[in-house]
Amino acid sequence: EMQLVESGGGLVQPGGSLRLSCAASGFTFSNYWMYWVRQAPGEGLVCVSLINPDGAITKFADSVKGRFTVSRDNAKNTLYLQMNSLRAEDTAIYYCAKSIVMSGGDLDVWGQGTMVTVSS
Amino acid sequence: EIVLTQSPATLSLSPGERATLTCRASQSVSRHLGWYQQKPGQAPRLLIYDASQRAPGIPARFSGSGSGTDFTLTISTLEAEDFAVYYCQQRTVWPRTFGPGTKVEIK
Numbered sequence: 001e002m003q004l005v006e007s008g009g010g011l012v013q014p015g016g017s018l019r020l021s022c023a024a025s026g027f028t029f030s031n032y033w034m035y036w037v038r039q040a041p042g043e044g045l046v047c048v049s050l051i052n053p054d055g056a057i058t059k060f061a062d063s064v065k066g067r068f069t070v071s072r073d074n075a076k077n078t079l080y081l082q083m084n085s086l087r088a089e090d091t092a093i094y095y096c097a098k099s100i101v102m103s104g105g106d107l108d109v110w111g112q113g114t115m116v117t118v119s120s
Numbered sequence: 121e122i123v124l125t126q127s128p129a130t131l132s133l134s135p136g137e138r139a140t141l142t143c144r145a146s147q148s149v150s151r152h153l154g155w156y157q158q159k160p161g162q163a164p165r166l167l168i169y170d171a172s173q174r175a176p177g178i179p180a181r182f183s184g185s186g187s188g189t190d191f192t193l194t195i196s197t198l199e200a201e202d203f204a205v206y207y208c209q210q211r212t213v214w215p216r217t218f219g220p221g222t223k224v225e226i227k
Contacts, residue, residue: 047215
């Protein structure tokens with residue numbers, strides 16, 4: 001069974017940092033594009049980042065560009081999201097997700113999400 | 121950025137009825153559109169990819185159609201477990217964008 005499990009969320013003060021992790025299992029992680037999607041409380045879904053299979057290509061939403069970085073360790077089957085200079089508006093559930101096909105595509109497997117709260 | 125508009129915002133129906141949800145893109149996304157279902161406290165679930173392909177394990181009562189700027193998700197006969205929020209998402213250009221969602225509620 002394909003599975004993604006996020007961790008690393010929590011309460012952080014404005015200006016602080018957090019690193020989220022997403023552990024993958026049940027599929028060949030190193031073959032797939034991976035994504036981070038967030039959802040603020042009571043709000044819709046926003047795709048914040050993507051990374052290609054070898055990590056050479058990364059993209060970010062304008063709202064997090066310059067503050068967030070994404071990386072992956074294919075040997076550990078793990079995706080990361082490093083979040084710096086956090087703001088109140090970054091408060092959200094963060095999901096990792098994989099593309100349905102190796103070359104990209106819609107998101108067929110999602111983790112359960114990890115909550116990030118930015119507050120003093 | 122491609123903006124997706126979903127209508128209606130809320131759809132009030134009874135089990136057994138047919139649901140028709142629409143998604144309109146601000147510019148052509150070809151067939152690079154997916155539909156997701158989200159229930160309270162759960163992650164989204166992919167229903168339809170590439171506008172009309174059912175994802176593995178998705179019941180046949182879910183179907184998608186459309187291309188370019190206009191798309192439709194149809195649930196032929198609503199089951200109790202189908203009452204949820206439905207989002208469309210385009211992947212033609214970055215950033216991938218989602219529509220604001222359609223809530224299908226029990227009438």
